[in-house]
Amino acid sequence: MIDINESVMQFLLAFIVVAPLIGAVTALLPAPPGLKGKSPEQAVLRHGTTVTGAVLIAAIVLALGFDHDTPVKAQRMQATTDISWIPALDVRIHLGIDGISLPLLVLTALLTFLCALYSYFKMPSGPSPKAFVALVLVLESGTLATFAVLDLLLFFLAFEMVLIPMYFLIARWGGEQRTQAAWKFILYTLLGSVVMLLGLLLIGIKAGTFDMVALATDNHPALTTSVQVIAVLAIGIGLAVKTPMWPFHSWLPDAHTAAPTVGSVLLAGVLLKMGTYGFVRILLPITPDGMSTFAPYLAAFAVVGIIYGSLACLALAKQGAKGDLKRLIAYSSVGHMGFVLLGIASMTPTGVNGALFANIAHGLITGLLFFLVGALKDRTGTTDLDTLAQTTGAALYGRAPRLGGLLAFAAVASLGLPGLAGFWGEMLALFGAFDPADGLSRPAFLTFMAIAAFGTLLTAAYMLVVVRRVCMGDTSQHAQHSEQGRPELADVRTYEFAAWTPLVVLTVVAGLWPKTLLGLTDPAVQQLLSGGTR
């Protein structure tokens, strides 16, 4: 770490949350003289890249300044700001980061920047880029705020803030069936989050404060077990819809299939994490009793999600199933989030650390996968596996070796190959389930663990089928087509390299040195499970 003044840290965190909002407003205004660029479109896309870039730099500096060496400080919230905003509702602008939120914050800033960079060169087809940039920036602000705020009602506000931008991103810049998919997305998540609000209010009113830190540290006798059970049920439903947990997942495949590339990347990479983050930040420390009541059920649903997601993927990957690649990755997300939930449900430091690790890994890998599939769609005009593969396979290795290689890399990372990021999170989550917290039924969790482990095999199976059908195959068949006037597949372009390399590098780094991430999360998780974050 480098030593940075506390007030600078405070400013940086506030800047990270507010800057995208200001950027969104200014994106709607005409460009000032001197920044007009070649055309208004180019100017506003450049503006988006600049703002997200600045936020990313701020996030990196914040991460560098984060003190994770001193044991006492590593457990605490850092860069905290605490200002009263709405005294009537007891809402405070309480910001702060610890080892749990910091990685997610950086991941969000990184993915949004890469998306902005990618769109600068490859704007999704649809109406004006002005609105596109503004919406992406509002989305970024909402997600960053979700990870940075420490007040329950502010958390709800940030949670809701992403709905409208994401709705418009899908509905206006999406592919087929986008209107329906966008509606499904917003209505499902809103219903979930309104129910979540009821739970948050119940906690806040009973305990007399909405402050997460105060709620997590102090002992609130008013939060009896029965109150906690109701609160966990209500909040859990809201978070489970967002995560998404089986059986609340049905909005996800549609949203992913219809969303533009950038939308899919942000949805999978960042938005889903808001749900799991809520479980860790709110439910585990504030309502431990309610959580342990529901933990076995949560684990059971998580395991069903793992198996269900994998089976759905296997079915989609089959020849003749008319499987859509984006839909397949969406279902694989359901499975991956199942591992995250299983880790959380174990309520042990190992499991929760694994869940947080799997969160980040999923953001990196699935983000990369969606980028790749989006690039494939731009080149071939389809994401339909059968159309792509035809009888023998799409033969990416032969036609566009770099693209094929990257796709194979991402697929292998996603199935959890040791040495890449996907491995550690799933393994730690399984370890967590192997030895769950006191008070949880060990035999049940052992069963869950066994089933989840079987799920990793299924994951490997469908990922390898996808690789075989997309990357391998007979080039001569496609060569014939190209003679008939079909364009050859272009290999990875420079800007694509620029957008994807950070994800590839981080996937490898996180796989080889998991300690960089675990060293950050572990002190905070230990503190969280033993009596709240200070």
Added chain:
Amino acid sequence: MSPQAQDQAASLVQSVDWLAIAPPTIAAVVALAVLVADLFVDGRKKALLGWVSVAGLALAALALLPLLDGDRSTFCLTGDADVCSYTADRFTLVIQFLVLGGALLAALLSMTALKDAGKDAGGDTDKALPEGEFWFLLLSSAAGAALLPASRDLATLIVALEVASLPAFALVGIKLGDRKSSEAALKFFLSSVTATAVSLMGVSFVYASTGTLHLTEIATRIEDVDPQLHTLAQAGVVLTLVGFAFKTAAVPFHFWVPDTYVGAPLPVAAYLSVVGKAVGFSGLILVTVIALPSYADVWGPALAVLAALTMTIGNVGALRQRATRAYSAVRLLAWSSVGQAGYLLVPIAAAAYSEDAQKAVGSTVAYALMYAAVNLGAFAVAALVARTKPLNRISDYRGLYASRPLAALVLGFFLLCLAGLPPGIIGLFAKVTVFSAAVEAGLGWLAVVMAVNVVIALFYYLQWTTLLFRAPEGEPESHRVPAPLTAAIALTAVLGVALSGAPQLILRFSDTGLF
């Protein structure tokens, strides 16, 4: 008035605190002045009357300022100075501000509407809206509505209710020779009069069982009513509430709303949707929380059920509006206003169960202030669109962003405030206060019903919002926007944005005692 003079006067006649009653009085006096002036003002200078009325309403609102320092009461019983008919406490001032501000905005909208109607009619005086009468009616209704929250006895309450309503009937039917307008007025009139009659009967029952009309007195005496009269008192409570439920447009007294809103001139619909509702719920609050706290077990469940029904039926009604039907925009706003009335009732119902009834009621007041600003704003933009597209279908709003980017952004903001989603932050927090009132009172089922309703409501609000930003169908045409309309839109937009930044401005009412 000096203390000595007060003493002398008190012994002979009732002393009147003119400062306390200034807000409704100014509105009433200006109303009469405008009516008289109408006779002497030349046809071309009729616009002057509009400005006088706006100024009068602004003056009435400014008259609230000197009252801020403390509670004042007047028209007290000579025998007992604590029992008064008119009280200007915080609750009164807030509602009076809401009513007068709402009327002011409606007046700004009306100026353009009257001018346009005059232009369309050409020289034909039969078709133009009669300006002098219009302003008189609007101001008198506003005066009645401003009197209502201050009334502290049932007689004044009913009189104020009628002063607020009777001019409203005429306003709805003011489009001469318009069959729809007269039909709407008749519908509104008949149903309203029935409701008032029922209410009056309720008042008489309450009076019969307690022997007093003063709200605070009723509160104490109704607790030891003769057991034989117990049923009578209970029936009286329920019947009294009916009249106010009607004004709030609570189900099943909501049938008049869509047709009346469509038939009335647009500014009048805007006025009814805000001021009419304010009249209804402030009356409900006074009767329930002040006069009948001991009967909470009667009106509490009744209002809770009413709230659930009202929001559900209102939102489902709004959901069923087809975008291509004539006047569907106003129809949708009408149905959605029924749904919003349901949210307004939730904290009042919660007041029956909660230990701190005033705090719960404060949530209603905070929500109503948000709703007033935002809903009037939505009506203002609707009035703007109606100038070029008189049929005012929702599909007419398609591509508004291309022709009027600011108006489209502002309308989108208002609709999202009504839906309660960011960027409409104030809408979100106003809903949060209502939810928290329900949760605090232990009305979990009502909170869940409301949660489902919020989702239903989002569907139609967002559908409309999306349409604003679609590609326009034809060439966008631009017209000059008249100054009063611009002022109304700008005022509501600034209010909405300012409140989103500092929600405490109105949410503080949900935290402190109002009476």
